[in-house]
Amino acid sequence: MTSQDVQGVTGTSGMPYAGGEKETLRASLDRHRDAVLWKLEGLDHEQLRRPMTPSGTNLLGLLKHLGSVEYGWFVQAFGGEVEPLWFDPYSAEDMWVGEDEPKTRIVEFYGRARTAADHMISTLPLDALGHPAWRRDDAVSLRWVLVHMIEETARHAGHMDILRELIDGKTGDHRPR
Numbered sequence: 001m002t003s004q005d006v007q008g009v010t011g012t013s014g015m016p017y018a019g020g021e022k023e024t025l026r027a028s029l030d031r032h033r034d035a036v037l038w039k040l041e042g043l044d045h046e047q048l049r050r051p052m053t054p055s056g057t058n059l060l061g062l063l064k065h066l067g068s069v070e071y072g073w074f075v076q077a078f079g080g081e082v083e084p085l086w087f088d089p090y091s092a093e094d095m096w097v098g099e100d101e102p103k104t105r106i107v108e109f110y111g112r113a114r115t116a117a118d119h120m121i122s123t124l125p126l127d128a129l130g131h132p133a134w135r136r137d138d139a140v141s142l143r144w145v146l147v148h149m150i151e152e153t154a155r156h157a158g159h160m161d162i163l164r165e166l167i168d169g170k171t172g173d174h175r176p177r
Contacts, residue, residue: 022126025146026118031174032153033114036063038175039160040103043167048103052163059163060097060106062156067110068094069152073145074117077130083112090134121146 016023040048040059048060068089071082087093097106126143140148157173165171 021143022121022146025143025150026121029146029150029153032150032157033066035157035174036066036153036160037107037110039157039164040107043164045103047167049097049099050167052166056096057159057163058097059160059167060101060103061095062160062163063110064097064101064106065089065094066153066156067106067113070110070113070117070149072132072134073130073140073149074120075113077132077140077145078120078124078128078142079130080116080120082116117149 016027019027040063043059049058051058064087068085068087071085072089074080076082121142124142126141126146128142129139130142130145131139161171161173
């Protein structure tokens with residue numbers, strides 16, 4: 001589901017102007033999710049992996065990280081099944097991509113994480129409580145996780161926007177219509 005699939009009146013950004021709370025939060029998250037995928041379009045193997053900051057941040061690593069946190073916050077925290085990971089997200093291995101990790105593997109991983117997260121969002125009420133593995137004593141509501149993941153995804157979409165501009169000059173927070 002993309003933000004364009006949301007029922008009701010929507011603005012030019014696909015955001016529902018008169019939607020309910022969950023619908024609005026989901027549409028906001030989807031808008032940023034779509035933007036991070038758009039940032040990868042048209043780039044080659046080297047450009048996707050090119051370290052653009054002293055810390056080594058690159059476009060494909062940011063997408064891998066976002067897939068990892070979608071699984072962690074939406075799925076694992078609420079008792080869903082997370083696919084076996086080939087990296088350790090607790091040691092920041094989700095921020096880096098190896099030469100043996102093709103773009104398709106990372107994009108498909110992100111897509112599966114997004115689908116699994118969407119299932120949890122669709123089936124749980126906003127007041128449902130989850131327990132992230134790294135904070136077992138802290139309960140978090142689905143509402144809180146949605147807000148947190150909107151912030152997380154928007155933050156990294158902004159990083160990706162800057163990296164993309166440095167690579168080829170393309171900017172923007174969403175695909176031009």
